[in-house]
Amino acid sequence: MLASDLSDLAAEAKCVLAAGCDELHLDVMDGSFVPNITWGPPVIKSLRKAVPDAFFDCHMMVSRPSQWVKDIGEAGGSRYCFHLEAAQQSDDLDVPALCELIRANNMQVGVALKPGTLVSAVAEFVSLVDMVLVMTVEPGFGGQSFMPNMMPKVVSLRDQHPDLDIQVDGGLSPKTIDVAAKAGANIIVAGSAVFKVKSEAKNVIEGLRGSVEKYGNGKGGGEEEEEA
Numbered sequence: 001m002l003a004s005d006l007s008d009l010a011a012e013a014k015c016v017l018a019a020g021c022d023e024l025h026l027d028v029m030d031g032s033f034v035p036n037i038t039w040g041p042p043v044i045k046s047l048r049k050a051v052p053d054a055f056f057d058c059h060m061m062v063s064r065p066s067q068w069v070k071d072i073g074e075a076g077g078s079r080y081c082f083h084l085e086a087a088q089q090s091d092d093l094d095v096p097a098l099c100e101l102i103r104a105n106n107m108q109v110g111v112a113l114k115p116g117t118l119v120s121a122v123a124e125f126v127s128l129v130d131m132v133l134v135m136t137v138e139p140g141f142g143g144q145s146f147m148p149n150m151m152p153k154v155v156s157l158r159d160q161h162p163d164l165d166i167q168v169d170g171g172l173s174p175k176t177i178d179v180a181a182k183a184g185a186n187i188i189v190a191g192s193a194v195f196k197v198k199s200e201a202k203n204v205i206e207g208l209r210g211s212v213e214k215y216g217n218g219k220g221g222g223e224e225e226e227e228a
Helices: 006-018 041-050 065-075 084-090 095-104 119-128 148-160 177-183 198-214 222-227
Strands: 024-029 056-061 079-083 108-113 131-135 165-169 187-189
Touching: 006 024, 006 041, 006 198, 024 041, 041 056, 041 065, 056 065, 056 108, 065 079, 065 084, 065 095, 079 084, 079 095, 079 131, 084 095, 084 108, 084 119, 095 108, 095 119, 108 119, 119 131, 119 148, 131 148, 148 165, 148 177, 177 187, 177 198, 187 198
Parallel strands: 024 056, 056 079, 079 108, 108 131, 131 165, 165 187
Antiparallel strands: none
């Protein structure tokens, strides 16, 4: 949603839901963990009233993720995706306790990795979460270019965890989706590609979904997959 017309957030959300998106990805930035500020629980609560049945994937780019769990849950969050770096460096709770808190507030648990964080850092926590997010740009701003050198992280996660939800976020478009799908991603975040030309949103979303289905979350690429 960061790439949408923020002056008309409810209408933009309804537009992409009608176009077939499965989730609304809400980037919450605090100006501390990342050098940008977006929205927080009051905006999410207002948006929930406009789209009561939508799945809110809350990507928490915040320094102290445990601080906002209760507020995001009450605002209508469906999944709370915290950054592993923030949880380990500046939170009062350790990662297992944070995951437990998120579940206690009736949300799915996601954990995100910045480009500079090794995939091995999340290995001991995969069993505690529903989804791992591999950032394919530096978090903080939309409209950045896709980083294909992040795909080995996705491949590693998919090889070790065949049934894990693996999300990729940053620079995803019809031009980059096949690389991500072949690597093993099955949840795709697309901002500019969807909102740039809203009349094409349905076609873009169908194309992204089609790539993930075609390549079977990294299991169906064959020789082409090996070359990617």
